[in-house]
Amino acid sequence: MAATQKLYYEQPLARSFTARVCEVDPARARVALDATAFYPEGGGQPADRGVLHFAGADAAVLDVHEQAGVIWHQLDTLPPNAAAGDKVQGEVDWARRLDHMQQHTGEHILSGTLHRLFGAENVGFHIGTEAVRMDTDIPLSWQQLQLAEQQANAVIWADAPVNISWPEPAALAALTYRSKKELEGPVRIVEIPGGDCCACCGTHLAHAGQVGMIKILTAEHYKGGMRLSVVCGGRALQEYEAMRSRQQTIGALLSAKPEETAHAVQRLSDEKAALDYNYYGLCQQLFEQLAAQAAQTPNTPAIYTLPGLSPAWLARLANRLAAAVPNVVCAALSETDRGTGYCIASAAQDVRPLIKALNAAGTGRGGGKPGSCQGSCAGASPQQVEEFLRQTLQS
Numbered sequence: 001m002a003a004t005q006k007l008y009y010e011q012p013l014a015r016s017f018t019a020r021v022c023e024v025d026p027a028r029a030r031v032a033l034d035a036t037a038f039y040p041e042g043g044g045q046p047a048d049r050g051v052l053h054f055a056g057a058d059a060a061v062l063d064v065h066e067q068a069g070v071i072w073h074q075l076d077t078l079p080p081n082a083a084a085g086d087k088v089q090g091e092v093d094w095a096r097r098l099d100h101m102q103q104h105t106g107e108h109i110l111s112g113t114l115h116r117l118f119g120a121e122n123v124g125f126h127i128g129t130e131a132v133r134m135d136t137d138i139p140l141s142w143q144q145l146q147l148a149e150q151q152a153n154a155v156i157w158a159d160a161p162v163n164i165s166w167p168e169p170a171a172l173a174a175l176t177y178r179s180k181k182e183l184e185g186p187v188r189i190v191e192i193p194g195g196d197c198c199a200c201c202g203t204h205l206a207h208a209g210q211v212g213m214i215k216i217l218t219a220e221h222y223k224g225g226m227r228l229s230v231v232c233g234g235r236a237l238q239e240y241e242a243m244r245s246r247q248q249t250i251g252a253l254l255s256a257k258p259e260e261t262a263h264a265v266q267r268l269s270d271e272k273a274a275l276d277y278n279y280y281g282l283c284q285q286l287f288e289q290l291a292a293q294a295a296q297t298p299n300t301p302a303i304y305t306l307p308g309l310s311p312a313w314l315a316r317l318a319n320r321l322a323a324a325v326p327n328v329v330c331a332a333l334s335e336t337d338r339g340t341g342y343c344i345a346s347a348a349q350d351v352r353p354l355i356k357a358l359n360a361a362g363t364g365r366g367g368g369k370p371g372s373c374q375g376s377c378a379g380a381s382p383q384q385v386e387e388f389l390r391q392t393l394q395s
């Protein structure tokens with residue numbers, strides 16, 4: 001089959017086109033046309049979507065792939081009478097394509113700028129549904145990234161043209177351009193004066209100004225370089241609105257103006273630290289009193305239920321009691337939203353058989369060392385756990 005004519009290269013701003021069907025693949029519900037404006041997946045840019053209007057029937061284009069120069073359009077359903085020679089009209093989902101071209105052209109400008117400023121190579125690129133992922137081969141500081149971001153946006157605002165060319169071999173050999181791999185045959189060069197010069201097979205805007213703006217959202221160290229999350233154009237605007245909305249929600253929760261939320265969080269954090277300190281002191285004092293009370297009947301199991309104790313505090317109480325009455329089994333219990341949390345300890349006895357019996361009786365789970373076990377019972381209240389422990393320890 002002859003190679004498909006690539007209208008997305010010849011007329012990159014064409015949203016609709018007419019073509020003829022070259023081949024129908026009923027098994028996979030796909031068609032090849034003599035020409036198409038649908039960009040197939042490639043070079044980090046996702047495939048276009050849209051609609052093909054057949055005579056009397058429409059089919060949604062779900063995916064587009066190139067195989068040996070032939071571009072296949074994956075359809076939701078193949079019209080029953082579709083056949084080679086049919087005339088079709090295609091309509092590209094333009095909002096999606098424009099978004100991809102904004103992200104892709106913006107990525108060129110940022111990658112070219114990082115290369116020019118710091119010699120960084122772009123070693124990975126993917127337009128995701130939320131943000132654009134870009135990987136560099138060298139580590140970069142946030143200051144360096146900010147400088148590149150400023151200069152890349154300056155290229156956008158200077159509205160440089162995006163020039164596409166297929167240089168002859170001699171001219172290509174004399175040209176300095178970025179490329180991810182060794183290329184064979186004719187090479188398509190994308191040049192944005194002051195921004196980038198790169199071999200690329202994707203679709204691009206006509207002018208840098210159409211990118212609007214570039215914003216780096218996050219940068220993390222990845223495989224010896226950086227992994228950047230970047231948004232351009234419409235996505236940058238959406239991200240700004242999402243951030244504003246989050247700030248408003250956080251501000252309402254803190255009863256603070258958006259510009260004062262960090263200060264309000266610091267104040268809450270300080271208050272919590274002070275409360276933690278008080279809680280620690282009160283618990284210590286209470287545990288000492290309970291230990292003294294338990295010591296008055298040193299041969300009776302010491303079992304106490306207190307509200308709201310975390311596993312760490314349950315363990316502190318049980319171990320404090322076990323130190324006070326070493327000859328018996330001690331238990332600290334606390335009601336949880338799913339039953340009862342427990343810590344059972346003894347200075348003289350292996351409590352693990354008791355824990356096993358408790359877990360079996362109270363739908364519990366947990367374990368630990370011979371002298372101290374922790375867990376929870378989903379099917380029992382603290383009163384029921386205490387009753388079970390007293391009965392079992394008496395028998």
Ligand SMILES: [Zn+2]
Pocket residue numbers: 104108190200201202203204
């Ligand atoms: Zn490109």
